[in-house]
Amino acid sequence: MTFAPPLELPGWRHTYSGKVRDLYVPADTRDEAAPARLLVVASDRVSAFDHVLSPGIPDKGVLLTTLSLWWFDQLAGADGGRGIPNHLASDDVLEGDGTAELIPDAVQGRAMLVRSLDMQPIECVVRGYLTGSGWAEYRAEGTVCGIPLPEGLEDGDRLPEPLYTPAFKAPMGEHDENITFERSVELVGAETAAALRDASLEIYRRASATAEAHGLILADTKFEFGFDAEGVLTLADEVLTSDSSRYWDAEAWRTGTTPAERMASFDKQIVRNWLADNWDKQGEPPALPAEIVERTRERYATLLRLLTAS
Ligand code: ATP
Ligand code: MG
DSSP: OOOOOOOOOTTEEEEEEOSSEEEEEETTOSOTTSOSEEEEEEOSOEEETTEEESSOOTTHHHHHHHHHHHHHHHHHHOGGGOOOOBOBSOTTTTTTSSGGGGSOGGGTTSEEEEEOOEEOSEEEEEEEEOOHHHHHHHHHHSEETTEEOOTTOOTTOEEEEEEEOOEEOOOTTSOOEEOOHHHHHHHHOHHHHHHHHHHHHHHHHHHHHHHHHTTEEEEEEEEEEEEOTTOOEEEESOOSOTTTEEEEEHHHHHHOSSHHHHTOBSSTHHHHHHHHHHOOSSSSOOOOOHHHHHHHHHHHHHHHHHHHOO
């Protein structure tokens, strides 16, 4: 996996690069394990099947960041104050009064200034619909992450109720692994495991209602949480983006007759489908054709427009 070297940013020191994001700590940080703040910079890199692909998707870092900030705002304000705590260092990062000065010009629009959290090693997946790895397991075993489901479901069907299907967040370079809820209890303890599950299902419930109001189905999504300095469970990373979620056109899903028609998607399914047809998952994945790159960029931009249009 070869990345472009991370940017030099005034006032910040690069500390880590994930598949998509580059993390920076304030340049005067002594203890990198416990920085006060982080700058999370979303690149245009795209990953599928846990591989970073080339080329990137133009504008993707800005689109992901804009959408995450929009969702953090929606979730924080919901239900008369019973909002979901998130990792943004300040509500006014976007407004530019004070904190925005800390976001260097070179990454404006694709960076978030966040509180550094004690991250929990669980990818908190919620599935409202059956597809992807869930569909593959259901076809083979009749279950999703070990949870038995009724017979006769098809690819793309709505599940009887949203399912929490956690995954263990593998160290860099390894594949995330689907686990049972019981295994998540062993990993983080009963109380935290239950809190992660309950928060994930609650956010999914709120977000799918919002998506539906914009003609979209939130088929599935993945959250990451951490604890802040006061011990509050806090929503982190990106949230409800086209990288971390599957979004479908609600009308197409209702009227479509084939899986492809029903799952007209605003996410990176185009990339996954192209790779599945053009790569045997051995060695390095092939370069994405320009047409796939452009169609993916267009879907990401359309999702942002559909959701944020009032
Ligand atoms: P990996 O970290 O395994 O490479 P990834 O490819 O999903 O996973 P990215 O999404 O590219 O990684 O990078 C973002 C990283 O920043 C993740 O490891 C995520 O857990 C971490 N992160 C996000 N928000 C915070 C936060 N508020 N405090 C600390 N770490 C955070
Ligand atoms: Mg990530």
